[in-house]
Amino acid sequence: MNAITDDDRTYDVVIVGAGFSGAILAKELVSAGHTVLILEAGADHGKTWETYRSYLDQYYLSLAKTPNSPYPDLPTLPSPSVLDITAVRGTEPDTNGYFVQRGPLPFGSNYLRAYGGTSLHWLGTSLRMMPADFEMQSRFGQGVDWPFGYKDIRSDYERAEWEIGVSADAEEQTPRALGIKTSGKHDNRGYFAKGYDFPMHSIPSSYIDGFFARADGMPIEIGEDPKDTVKLKVSRTPQGRNSTPRKPKNANGIPVGRKMRYQFRPRGSTGPFAYMGQRCEGNSSCIPICPIQAKYNAMKTLEDAKHIRKHHMKTITQAVASKVELAESGRVSGIVYKKYSFSGVAQYELRRAKGKQYVLAGGAVENVTLALASEICRTSGELGRNLMDHPYMMTWGSAPEPVGPFRGPGSTSSYANFRDGTFRDRTAAHRLEIGNWGWNFATGAPNTDVARFVEQENLFGKALRDKLYHDVQRQVRIGTMVEQLPRSTNRVTIDPAYRTPMGEYRPVISYDLDDYSRAGLATAYDTCTQIFQRLGIRNHTAYNPSDAGYFTYDGRGYTFFGAGHLVGTHRIGTHPRNSVTNDVMRTWDHDNLWMVGAGSMPTIATSNPTLTMSAMAYRASRAISDAVRKGGAK
Amino acid sequence: MSQHDNSPAHQAFLTVSAALTGYNSAELQGTGCTGEYWHQFRQVLPEEILNRFLSHAQSLGQGDDDQIIRQTYLSDRCLGPIARSLIQLWYTGQWVPLSQEWRESYGASRFDVVKIISTRSYKEGLVWDAIGAHPMGAKQQGFGAWALEPPRKREAGQ
Numbered sequence: 001m002n003a004i005t006d007d008d009r010t011y012d013v014v015i016v017g018a019g020f021s022g023a024i025l026a027k028e029l030v031s032a033g034h035t036v037l038i039l040e041a042g043a044d045h046g047k048t049w050e051t052y053r054s055y056l057d058q059y060y061l062s063l064a065k066t067p068n069s070p071y072p073d074l075p076t077l078p079s080p081s082v083l084d085i086t087a088v089r090g091t092e093p094d095t096n097g098y099f100v101q102r103g104p105l106p107f108g109s110n111y112l113r114a115y116g117g118t119s120l121h122w123l124g125t126s127l128r129m130m131p132a133d134f135e136m137q138s139r140f141g142q143g144v145d146w147p148f149g150y151k152d153i154r155s156d157y158e159r160a161e162w163e164i165g166v167s168a169d170a171e172e173q174t175p176r177a178l179g180i181k182t183s184g185k186h187d188n189r190g191y192f193a194k195g196y197d198f199p200m201h202s203i204p205s206s207y208i209d210g211f212f213a214r215a216d217g218m219p220i221e222i223g224e225d226p227k228d229t230v231k232l233k234v235s236r237t238p239q240g241r242n243s244t245p246r247k248p249k250n251a252n253g254i255p256v257g258r259k260m261r262y263q264f265r266p267r268g269s270t271g272p273f274a275y276m277g278q279r280c281e282g283n284s285s286c287i288p289i290c291p292i293q294a295k296y297n298a299m300k301t302l303e304d305a306k307h308i309r310k311h312h313m314k315t316i317t318q319a320v321a322s323k324v325e326l327a328e329s330g331r332v333s334g335i336v337y338k339k340y341s342f343s344g345v346a347q348y349e350l351r352r353a354k355g356k357q358y359v360l361a362g363g364a365v366e367n368v369t370l371a372l373a374s375e376i377c378r379t380s381g382e383l384g385r386n387l388m389d390h391p392y393m394m395t396w397g398s399a400p401e402p403v404g405p406f407r408g409p410g411s412t413s414s415y416a417n418f419r420d421g422t423f424r425d426r427t428a429a430h431r432l433e434i435g436n437w438g439w440n441f442a443t444g445a446p447n448t449d450v451a452r453f454v455e456q457e458n459l460f461g462k463a464l465r466d467k468l469y470h471d472v473q474r475q476v477r478i479g480t481m482v483e484q485l486p487r488s489t490n491r492v493t494i495d496p497a498y499r500t501p502m503g504e505y506r507p508v509i510s511y512d513l514d515d516y517s518r519a520g521l522a523t524a525y526d527t528c529t530q531i532f533q534r535l536g537i538r539n540h541t542a543y544n545p546s547d548a549g550y551f552t553y554d555g556r557g558y559t560f561f562g563a564g565h566l567v568g569t570h571r572i573g574t575h576p577r578n579s580v581t582n583d584v585m586r587t588w589d590h591d592n593l594w595m596v597g598a599g600s601m602p603t604i605a606t607s608n609p610t611l612t613m614s615a616m617a618y619r620a621s622r623a624i625s626d627a628v629r630k631g632g633a634k
Numbered sequence: 635m636s637q638h639d640n641s642p643a644h645q646a647f648l649t650v651s652a653a654l655t656g657y658n659s660a661e662l663q664g665t666g667c668t669g670e671y672w673h674q675f676r677q678v679l680p681e682e683i684l685n686r687f688l689s690h691a692q693s694l695g696q697g698d699d700d701q702i703i704r705q706t707y708l709s710d711r712c713l714g715p716i717a718r719s720l721i722q723l724w725y726t727g728q729w730v731p732l733s734q735e736w737r738e739s740y741g742a743s744r745f746d747v748v749k750i751i752s753t754r755s756y757k758e759g760l761v762w763d764a765i766g767a768h769p770m771g772a773k774q775q776g777f778g779a780w781a782l783e784p785p786r787k788r789e790a791g792q
């Protein structure tokens with residue numbers, strides 16, 4: 001039996017997880033003068049340029065270039081992989097991968113456990129939510145309302161956009177400019193604060209975006225009411241990757257989170273090659289790895305935090321938080337973690353980290369397995385429930401002319417028209433993302449095209465070259481991301497029968513799509529077909545009943561995948577009985593324990609969750625700082 | 635690895651490769667991968683079959699290559715699968731193993747396994763040039779290049 005050794009130092013705040021949330025919290029808390037310890041389960045392979053390079057080499061050499069392919073998958077610390085996803089059949093759970101899948105549908109999303117977290121392979125899409133998204137219950141009788149509204153988080157959105165370094169132009173991003181018929185009359189008013197703008201200009205639209213924009217203005221009926229008909233519009237997507245910094249129009253600068261900021265300074269890659277990655281160069285591999293780190297990752301914020309006050313911030317990697325310990329008062333007294341020396345060898349030392357305040361920021365699923373294993377936060381019964389994602393459905397086809405795919409960021413624009421509207425009382429809102437990488441995600445192009453042309457179409461030489469140019473240049477793809485409602489049966493649990501080699505609980509997941517989301521996907525499919533018809537795109541979409549994510553709706557079949565947007569498992573709320581934490585992410589049950597991350601979000605809406613989650617981390621950090629200052633009980 | 639190899643066998647390998655891929659031998663050598671591919675090829679094929687594969691090189695470049703390729707390579711039970719793996723090797727940098735049936739008939743090699751030969755071979759896959767793009771994750775085209783008109787088709791040697 002391992003004895004537990006106490007760490008020498010007691011910190012103001014102990015944070016579990018060095019992803020987006022942990023990084024922002026650490027930077028804010030260190031800036032406020034507090035001492036911070038981060039426990040990170042993964043290894044720090046990204047710290048120097050050489051090791052980051054080795055990630056890149058691993059990507060080049062991977063046969064299946066999945067989101068986790070560049071990064072080490074340690075038996076000591078398994079990460080979920082999209083390659084493990086199979087259909088769940090019968091009552092036996094699928095235990096192929098790290099997740100234990102109970103179904104009825106497979107949960108197709110993944111994340112990464114390494115220093116920097118999933119930010120290493122996120123795409124970078126950085127959307128704010130719509131005002132309606134905070135009021136799903138009162139506006140549409142669906143899901144729940146948030147304990148605060150859009151205007152309450154607006155200034156934190158600004159902070160998050162300037163931390164991540166989001167490239168976009170505010171005038172293009174209001175609900176009206178996006179072509180959204182908002183469900184509320186005044187939703188457009190004050191969407192951005194007066195004088196506010198993003199730190200960098202929009203990333204240029206791709207040539208493909210321009211091709212799709214030829215259908216702009218096309219009417220699409222979305223509800224039964226003709227008034228709901230929207231006019232299609234391709235709009236640029238705010239992205240967490242470097243473009244050209246904005247020169248403030250006003251000599252006083254730009255108001256960001258109630259402070260004036262002058263010109264943004266893009267941060268390039270971490271480590272010694274700091275001049276790389278100050279602008280996106282179009283490497284076309286943002287998922288799974290940006291070779292030059294022009295795309296934001298949390299290592300940048302962690303790096304800042306270290307520089308602000310060196311002795312205030314400590315990070316321990318290869319440290320798996322294993323148990324949150326409680327004192328009799330119900331307050332947290334320490335976090336026990338397993339410190340392993342060699343990645344891949346399941347041998348560890350048991351240690352205890354001590355702080356005044358404790359934060360779980362390990363991601364929506366890991367926060368829950370840790371809390372369940374520690375038997376904490378049990379009052380509401382909501383812990384682990386309401387798991388949401390953006391079910392991701394692809395439609396793909398051949399354009400009538402070359403459109404130049406496989407260049408630039410994975411996506412630069414979308415049809416945002418369907419992100420809100422009165423139809424949301426019956427049909428899930430959604431966003432249609434225009435892909436820049438041909439059929440890469442859909443079919444494995446262009447390698448699968450080579451294989452097919454050579455093995456089946458018996459092509460070689462010039463004819464093969466010509467055919468590749470002809471077909472691949474015409475590949476277009478739209479990805480639909482649809483909102484899900486919080487459902488108590490979509491949940492993460494633990495089961496002593498399923499553990500990792502380190503003895504940690506593996507997440508056991510039950511997951512399904514309700515008719516609300518299915519209706520959204522079916523509607524989106526119809527819209528895509530209409531767009532294809534309008535632009536002369538030949539539809540090649542194929543959904544196969546043998547696909548792991550195959551489902552039916554209204555007599556038709558579709559296939560969905562996960563989007564990596566894990567949301568909802570420890571939601572904020574107004575009362576200890578409807579939520580795991582209060583609106584500043586302090587757990588209702590344990591006075592000095594906080595849960596931060598996308599698991600805090602009560603609904604998922606149509607925005608990729610990270611910007612909202614990051615904004616919420618600012619909200620939490622202020623409250624945590626207050627709690628440290630006040631000390632003792634609340 | 636990429637030392638210059640002037641042996642007739644290596645030259646024959648390049649001649650057949652050029653006819654199979656539609657890229658001329660200078661372009662193939664420009665990838666810097668010929669050494670690695672030649673090495674892989676020899677490791678997989680029994681010597682007698684390798685010689686047979688290369689022996690037809692001399693008839694190429696004199697007229698109707700297409701017919702020779704279809705007749706002596708693609709539709710041949712032994713050489714066809716090799717030719718198809720070789721085309722894919724050049725196009726994707728990845729070795730596609732021969733079928734079980736082929737191995738039973740002509741001999742198995744422990745090097746006949748699926749793999750991307752090297753980080754360079756991934757980046758030098760001809761497919762990226764053929765489709766008018768760049769290898770994902772390498773040879774970036776510069777800020778905003780994705781907004782430009784699609785590149786026109788390039789013919790061999792252009």
Ligand SMILES: Cc1cc2nc3c(=O)[nH]c(=O)nc-3n(C[C@H](O)[C@H](O)[C@H](O)COP(=O)(O)OP(=O)(O)OC[C@H]3O[C@@H](n4cnc5c(N)ncnc54)[C@H](O)[C@@H]3O)c2cc1C
Nearest residue numbers: 017019020021041113117118123124125321362564608610
């Ligand atoms: C392929 C992909 C693409 C995505 N693209 C986008 C996008 O374009 N836009 C967007 O908004 N979102 C995107 N996301 C989602 C986004 O990555 C997540 O929302 C975000 O990373 C969550 O941040 P986090 O800090 O909560 O968790 P993470 O980034 O997952 O970080 C959590 C960290 O905590 C550590 N940890 C976990 N458990 C423990 C433990 N017990 N002890 C110690 N450490 C622990 C982990 O190792 C990890 O480093 C994408 C996700 C994927 C998978």
Ligand code: SF4
Nearest residue numbers: 280281283284286290
């Ligand atoms: S396109 Fe390239 S340079 Fe730009 S963010 Fe993606 S991977 Fe990085």
